[in-house]
Amino acid sequence: MSATSTPYISFPGNASEVLPYYAELFGGELDIQTYDDMPSMEGFPFTPPPGAVAHGTMTSPTFSLAGGDGMGDNLPVLDSDVYSFLLTFDAEDEARGFIAKVLDGGGSEGMPFEMAPWGELYGQVKDKFGIRWDVNVPAQG
Incomplete structure (x- = not known):
């Protein structure tokens, strides 16, 4: 089996702030795609707010992270001791x-x-x- 692993976090609507912070913290490269960048949202089961991050990646020599904005009424809470x-x-x-x-x-x-x-x-x-x-x-x- 050949696989790689990158943690993925569904952020509570602030991915556009969080991912650049991690790029600065780790000295990484950042790639962010918002739903606004997509050619069509037709057929999606939700309507994202303007500027919402569909997918972002932060890649540094030592750490990589991917994520996007969570959707819906019950947005995720990041502050937890169940993971680190x-x-x-x-x-x-x-x-x-x-x-x-x-x-x-x-x-x-x-x-x-x-x-x-x-x-x-x-x-x-x-x-x-x-x-x-x-x-x-x-x-x-």
Whole structure:
């Protein structure tokens, strides 16, 4: 089997704000297609609001993410501890730099970045959109 995996998030109507944030955070390339860009919405089971993101991708050398705006009355809630993205960095300074960027961008600390009982540096931050990032640096040597 040959497959790749990219997380896909249905955003609560703010994909046009979230995806550029992640492109800046990770230094990635961004491609966004709105429903307005589509030639015809005929036959779709819903009518998207103006400017809604149909599909977007953020691709960086280390992380890729895809998503679009959720539709309907019960839009998804992103702020949850039932999922997170685990980022493993090679060096402590890179991990601390990522955490600082998230915190400086309006995020919050969930668990301090420090030595964990299993012998690796570990911490948690939530970005300003409620996505939790688990940050890890494996034990050296």
